[in-house]
Amino acid sequence: MERRIAIGLTEDEVLVLFEWLHRINESPQIAFEDQAEQRAAWDLEAMLESANPALFAGDYRERLQAARDRVRDTEG
Numbered sequence: 001m002e003r004r005i006a007i008g009l010t011e012d013e014v015l016v017l018f019e020w021l022h023r024i025n026e027s028p029q030i031a032f033e034d035q036a037e038q039r040a041a042w043d044l045e046a047m048l049e050s051a052n053p054a055l056f057a058g059d060y061r062e063r064l065q066a067a068r069d070r071v072r073d074t075e076g
Contacts, residue, residue, distance in 0.1 A: 012067035
């Protein structure tokens with residue numbers, strides 16, 4: 001059995017990463033070097049989706065923008 005690795009993410013990071021992975025996985029322009037990379041991206045997107053109840057909220061876009069604002073580096 002393969003060893004599992006746990007990674008801690010904030011809810012904001014989950015939301016931002018899910019959105020990015022979703023775009024990557026839907027884009028025909030993204031060239032994966034190996035199908036295993038695509039499988040890992042699909043699997044990670046699915047894990048983030050199941051950990052993210054905000055995806056089903058009516059105000060998803062607003063929540064996503066707020067999460068991006070909180071995750072983004074501050075200028076300074």
